Amino acid sequence: MVSTAEPVLEARGLVKHYPLTRGIVLRKQIGAVKAVDGVDFSLGRGETLGIVGESGCGKSTVARLLCHLERPTEGEIRFRGEDITGASGRRLKEVRRNIQMVFQDPYTSLNPRMTVGDIVGEPYEIHPEAAPKGERRRKVQELLEVVGLDPEFLNRYPHQFSGGQRQRIGIARALALRPEVIVADEPVSALDVSVQAQVINLLDRLQAEFGLSYVFIAHDLSIVRHISDRVAVMYLGRIVETGTDAEIYEHPTHPYTQALLSAVPVPDPEARAHRDRIILSGDVPSPTAIPSGCRFRTRCWKAEERCAREVPELAVPEEFRAVGGPVAHPSACLFAAERQVVPGAMEDHGGHGNGPG
Known part of the structure; x- marks a missing residue:
């Protein structure tokens, strides 16, 4: 509802x-x-x-x-x-x-x-x-x-x-x-x-x-x-993509969301064989030393030099605004692009109330 x-x-x-x-007596924030x-x-x-x-x-x-x-x-x-x-x-x-x-x-x-x-x-x-x-x-x-x-x-x-x-x-x-x-x-x-x-x-x-x-x-x-x-x-402390369940699961545009979806277990062997598996390199940076620009750039396969300089805004990417539809939802990525990771595997056939498994 x-x-x-x-x-x-x-x-x-x-x-x-x-x-x-x-420090103990004279505390100093570092x-x-x-x-x-x-x-x-x-x-x-x-x-x-x-x-x-x-x-x-x-x-x-x-x-x-x-x-x-x-x-x-x-x-x-x-x-x-x-x-x-x-x-x-x-x-x-x-x-x-x-x-x-x-x-x-x-x-x-x-x-x-x-x-x-x-x-x-x-x-x-x-x-x-x-x-x-x-x-x-x-x-x-x-x-x-x-x-x-x-x-x-x-x-x-x-x-x-x-x-x-x-x-x-x-x-x-x-x-x-x-x-x-x-x-x-x-x-x-x-x-x-x-x-x-x-x-x-x-x-x-x-x-x-x-x-x-x-x-x-x-x-x-x-x-x-x-x-x-x-x-x-x-x-890493920020929302990088947001939308309805169909927009996020069937039309993800942020590389991090796509990587998360590719790690979801798929019960269907046929769909599992055709999954677009994304393996992220490196570890999540420390929240005490956030990377400059896009905070996901240290693990992103799309990262370029401008990603270190520009902080991407959480908004509908300009290239999707004219297109409309489920792909046009907020995504904090300078190179946002739709990518279906596991075709049909994440579709919700039962609706709310049938349990996740």
Whole structure:
């Protein structure tokens, strides 16, 4: 479900640098880890924005910034059109009620000393106006039932559940305050493939039932395509290509996106034999020493001298503007060109709700 109304959540020029210091008594900054270095996106009501990229590209940092678990170095975050970047006190409490997070590890994100009932009901302790004390037990049982767990499990502890069940508990906790936005930071990466499909289908169903908007972060491109309406590809702290799922998966124009797609496992032996395999040279540069110009140029087979001088803008390449169609979507590359990596292999025949596998 995609909404064309005013975005419910926006990031504008989002930057997060972690200072590197030297010295004990007299601390001196000698550099910075540029985890997020200028990210822009918007999220519509009822929409799912998938953010993909290699480990260390800044995806999880973006998630923490959106939930105000960390403060950005620069830029702004807007919720319903209002700048909430510097929100504090009562206003921050309101913001956090409307933007909840599902964490990557379904075990460490749950307090092992608390029962499931206490974990899922804790948001009501922080926001007592959301549920009167006499109704909290019933509301917790309803939430457990909504995510597919037995309501009588509320007196059990996290260690008594499987990984998939623990993630359902985390989702129930995120739903407790009826938020508008859920930021899911690799919510299925620690789960078995069969359990991944169950959790993804659950998120799909909850989105339709509660009108949720998702920022879904992952490194598995097949899962991201299944659940996302739009996709943003990140590399070294910046978004390098963005578009609808069909635009990104069937008409990629950025070399990095093409390399990621070529690494996706293909179950069809015939399609696998005809895949356009792209092997990147070198390692991802350190976020403390970002290359000049295009930050992907040190690993790109298309790189030329101008790539070291010019910073490519995330925009629809000029040569595609007149053509239109799915190839005309924003791509931060000076030599953007369409390339179908695996013909037909990434097409989504089932639509949302059939599971990624």
